[in-house]
Amino acid sequence: MIALARKTLVYEWRRFVPVVLAVGFSGLMLVVQAALVLGIFGASALYVNASSADLWAGYPGTQSVNFGRAVSADAEMRLRMDPEVVAVEPYQWVDGDWTPERVDAGSVSIYLSGISVGPDAMLFSKLLSPDLRKRLREPGAVIVDSADLESLGVAEGGKAWINGHPVRVVAAIAGLRGLGGVNVLASLDSARVIGGPQAGRGSTYYVARLADPSRAPAVQARLAQSEASFGPLQVWTAQEFAQRSQQYWLLDTGAGMAVLFMALIVCLVGAVITNQSFAAVVAASAREYATLNALGASRGALARVVIEQACLVGGLGMVLAAVASALLLAVAVFYHVPVAMTLTAALGCAALVALMALMSSVMAVRGLIRTDPALLLR
Known part of the structure; x- marks a missing residue:
């Protein structure tokens, strides 16, 4: 048949x-x-998936990356005390207002990410080359997605203001487009200056690299028993935090x-x-x-x-x-x-x-x- x-x-x-x-x-x-x-x-999980960190530490109960709250700088010390952690980086998140030089363009709400500019940094390591990180060392230097240049009213090399602080677009790359806002990358120092006094009271997240990435769930479970003296803190594996962010936007909105x-x-x-x-x-x-x-x-x-x-x-x-x-x-x-x-x-x-x-x-x-x-x- x-x-x-x-x-x-x-x-x-x-x-x-x-x-x-x-x-x-x-x-x-x-x-x-x-x-x-x-x-x-x-x-919604771009920040996690574009980075090479094995663990993310932030405020307890955080539903998505963009809802982070500042945690004490003591949290960094708690991560560094673990014998299996080989590197720790702070991540400063700032909700900003972008104002371009063009008078015909209005302000745009942005998500400013303050990251380490070291050549072997973990945050956004899958998108940023060492040369791009080097460019961010300039005070007020920022990197945006090439597809967002028009909405930001700026060209590569152009100037603008974030929360009243002058910045310059030193590069425009692909892969930074986010959900619900425009992503802008800056050095940790620049982000803290733009974020004001509140940004200096700690970081939004701390990310960590392990000697053995396959041990992430075990290390996360051990860090979950942190003492209260380190302040409110919750630790997630990178995969868990990415899924948590995606699930929130997909099922809870x-x-x-x-x-x-x-x-x-x-x-x-x-x-x-x-x-x-x-x-x-x-x-x-x-x-x-x-x-x-x-x-x-x-x-x-x-x-x-x-x-x-x-x-x-x-x-x-x-x-x-x-x-x-x-x-x-x-x-x-x-x-x-x-x-x-x-x-x-x-x-x-x-x-x-x-x-x-x-x-x-x-x-x-x-x-x-x-x-x-x-x-x-x-």
Whole structure:
């Protein structure tokens, strides 16, 4: 029956083109929706994922990186006291107001990150080269995302003010776009000057590198038993803190629930389109199936033909969806649209498309089996 299913696709390919397109369109919608969800809400953990630190220490109960509160400088000493910690860095977070030189541009709310400018620093190590860190040593030097230059009303090398303090854009790079605000990087000293007296009372976070990164959960558990004399403090592994930030924006905010609802709608629309397209093809071939049944082919064998056709059509549709998705996501990246894709997400989308094609074939078979062949032969 596999040969019959394949030959039917070859000789009556025009009849199956709409089904292949429907499956491909459903797959394209799923992939794009997944890429947008991963890209938009993955940006909430940019600060963690773009850094090489193994542990993050901050104020207890912090839900997301951008909600950090200052912790005592004693927290740095507590981290350094642990025998498995080999390096510690402070991270100063400042909510700022950006004012460009251009009189026609308004102020913009920004997230200013004060980081170490050492060549082997952990914060944003996956985005900043040693040369870029060296540029940040200049007082008032900042780095922004190249896609944010227009919204900030400044060009690379241009000047602006953050909370009334003059700054200069020494570089514009890709990969800094965040969720809910514009990210700006500066040296720790510059950030503390811009943040004012409150920024000098401690840091928002302290990050640590371990001699053995695989020991992060054990060290985190040991540090969780810190004495109260070090002040309020909670320690997370980098993976835990990244997931915590993403989960907050995805599940605990209205925007996240709206995106998840849209993803559900996309799945339902794709399932309906695929089901209707395949049902129409099976209905158009009803007389042929009735003839085969009259000639001795069992209904079970005919059902297998339909399911085999669905598998072949689903495979062709997924190939079409993969090609179209790759092109569309490449265009999105070119225009700085926040998209991301992982192997797990891609395999999940493929599994959903395959399931939709299979369920559509099962529903079509049920309708075919319930029909009296004698009525179709009239």
